[in-house]
Amino acid sequence: MTQNRKKKIGIVIAVLLVLSVVFTGFNRDEKLFQIDKNLDIYYTLIRELNLFYVDDINPTDLVKTSIDKMLESLDPYTNFIPESDMEDFRFMTTGEYAGIGALISKHGDQVIIAEPYEGFPAQKSGLRAGDILLEVAGKSTEKMSTEDVSNLLKGPANQAVKVKIQRPGDKKSFDVEIIREKIQIDAVPYYGMLDNETGYIRLSNFTTNCGDEVNKIFTELKEQKGAKSLILDLRSNPGGLLMEAVKIVNIFVPKGEEVVSTRGKVKQWDKIYTATENPVDTVMPIAVLVNRGSASASEIVAGALQDLDRAVVIGTRTFGKGLVQTTRELSYNAKLKVTTAKYYIPSGRCIQALDYTNRNEDGSVGAVPDSLISEFNTKKGRKVYDGGGIVPDVKIDLDRISSLSIHLIRNFMYFDFATQYTYSNKSIPSPEEFEITDEILSSFSAFLKEKEFTYESETEQLFNELLETAKEEKYYDVAQSQFEALKEKIGHELDKDLEQFEDEVKEMLTDEIVTRYYYQKGAIRSAIKTDKGIEKAKEVLASPATFSAVFTPGTIISMNNTKKPGLESRVSDDVIWYNN
Known part of the structure; x- marks a missing residue:
């Protein structure tokens, strides 16, 4: 290549670089x-609304709504946090707040104590x-939302905060002065030995120092209790x-092992997180229990241990949920x-659900199209996949909760019966020994009839809609006998349903009643x-062959049945619990 040609190429490259900078600057x-x-x-729009809209507007609410809707269009986790919500934000990240230490909820028109935390002020x-909260800090709760009451209690x-309380069925009220405390919700509500060899740790959230707590507990289970295997729930x-x-x-993994990495637009923020300390144990058989409520940090733990063939x-x-959030002032x-x-x-796969359109009602991953799924390999060569969340090695089909229990939860029937039961019974056997007897079940049935509890199943709701449509379109008269026969088949009776779903009803009642006497730890026990x-x-941990087979490429293990979802969370669709 001649010197002149080299010079021309150099000039072209220089021009391209200048144009690149110019256009980049132009785009910016x-x-x-x-x-x-x-x-x-936007500013002029708000100003004009404030001046000319027919009714008074609240600029703060209007702007907050517009901000929320704007951020909602991006993803579910990019949020605006006003100063008024800062206390709740701190609680979410630290698990600590100052209050009375209780869950509250709306029960009809009343705000009630849903569950006091053991050992805390309430x-x-x-x-x-x-207990019904009639007043908090001298203010009536009659027309307040649960959130408003929650803010007063914190x-x-x-x-001190003074509350006026009324007990269910009691016309008299009384005042209680409660000294607020720093409330630190325990990240590990329960741990222990399930048998002579199997340790168990229930981790409810990933708040500050929970890693050190789990480390300490696992060491205790291994060295003092003799655990030979572990279930991390x-x-x-x-x-x-x-x-x-x-x-x-x-x-559970060697020092230096990669656990998770983050990658985004700002490349200098990209980071690889590795194990920085010597592990406690790298060989003990471990089972990690997950469900579709296991998110974010839970998925990192479950996914990393799966990718490394450690559990x-x-x-x-x-x-x-595999998106990283950063707070900006x-x-x-x-x-x-x-x-x-x-x-x-x-393995290189992303936890985040790739398709925002196919989600379950609770926001978790729904159906994932094959076109959005990519294949990856674990450390031992097993095939794993992305597309959203962590797919378990041992899949357990969820039992759907019955329509009966859904309505009993929404109408606080389990809750109210447990409240009544505690006033009649000063104590119950230990959580491991307590059972719902035929006598208790009979009392519950009588309680439901006394409260005139009725419900309509989803099937019946859809059938009645079909019936109305058929009548409007003149098809009912043509097939009246068939409609009546189908109505008879799908109809229900309370006594029949209580008998059909007896095991489920017993589990729900047990959970609610045991919680009253032994609180959250007792309910888990x-x-x-x-x-x-x-x-x-x-079962898997007890069989070395089954456990080892999980990590053999090509092996699929499927086991059905699981705990009913109603017992995994005490929150129903229509009930919102607030920490206070």
Whole structure:
């Protein structure tokens, strides 16, 4: 190549570089102009609304609504946090807040104590599940939302808040002064030995220092209790702090092993998180229980242990939340929680559900089209897939909760019966020994009839809609006998349904009643004895051949049955619990 030709090529490259910089700057300037232009339009729009709209407007509410809708169009996790919500945000990340230590909920027109936490101010002050909150801090709760009452109950630690209480069925009310405390919700509500060899840890969230707590508990189970295997229960764990997930995986994998990585638009923020400490144990058989309520940090732990062939994952496909949020400071003490990256576990797959359109009602992963699924390999060469969430090694089909129980939960029938039961019975046997007898079941049936409880199943609702449509379109008269016969077949009677779903009703009642006497730990202890997910985990761990087969490429293990979803979470569609 001649010197002259080299010179010309150099000039062309230089021109291209200059044009690249110019156009990059142009694109950046154009985008900034568009932002400034639209913000100006937005400002003038709000101003004109404030001046000329027929009714008074609340600018704060209007702007908050527009911000929420704007961010909602991006993804479910990019959120605006105004100063007024900062306390709740801190609780979500630390598990700590100042309050009375109780769950509250709306029961009809009344706000009630749904569950006092053991050892915290509400319980120590004598408040009980079912108590009606008539007043808080001198203000009537009659027309308040649950959130409004929750805000009144929270406040500075070591300061008193006065509440006026009424017990169910009692016309008299009384005042209770409760000293607020810093409430730290335990990330591990229960742990122990299930038998002579199997340890169990229930992790409910990933808050500050939970990794150290799990490390300490696991060491105790292994060295003092003689655990030869472990079940780590992450069902319905919504996640939390990324570093705590890394710490927990580090307990079981060698130092230096990759646990998770994050990748996003700002490349200098991309990071690989590895195990930084010496592990406690790298060989003990481990089973991780998950369900579709297991999200974010839970999926990192389950997915990393699966990719590294360190644990068998048992349950149902997890939630599919693999987006990383970073908080950015805004003016007036507000914050923006913005998605900045995605999680990638050791095999290279992303946890995040790739399709936002196919979701279950609770937001978890729905049907994933084959076109969106890619294949990856674990450390030992097993095939694993992305598309959303973690697919368990041992799949357990979920039993659907009956329409009867759904309506009993929504109408607080289980809850109200348990409240009545506790007033008639000062104590019950231990959580492991307590059972719903035929006498208790008969009392519950009588209670439902006394409350005139009725319900219409989803099938009946759809049938009645069909019936109305058939009458409107003149088809009913043509097939009246068939319609009447079908109505007879799908109709229900309360006594018949209570008998048909007796096992489910007993489980629900047991959970509700045991919680009143032994609180959350007691409810977990009681549920363990009939928990089919735990039973399957114990089966796999008890058989070295079955456990080893899980990590052999090409092997598929499928086991049916699991604990009913109603017992995995005490929250129904129409009931919102608030921590206070």
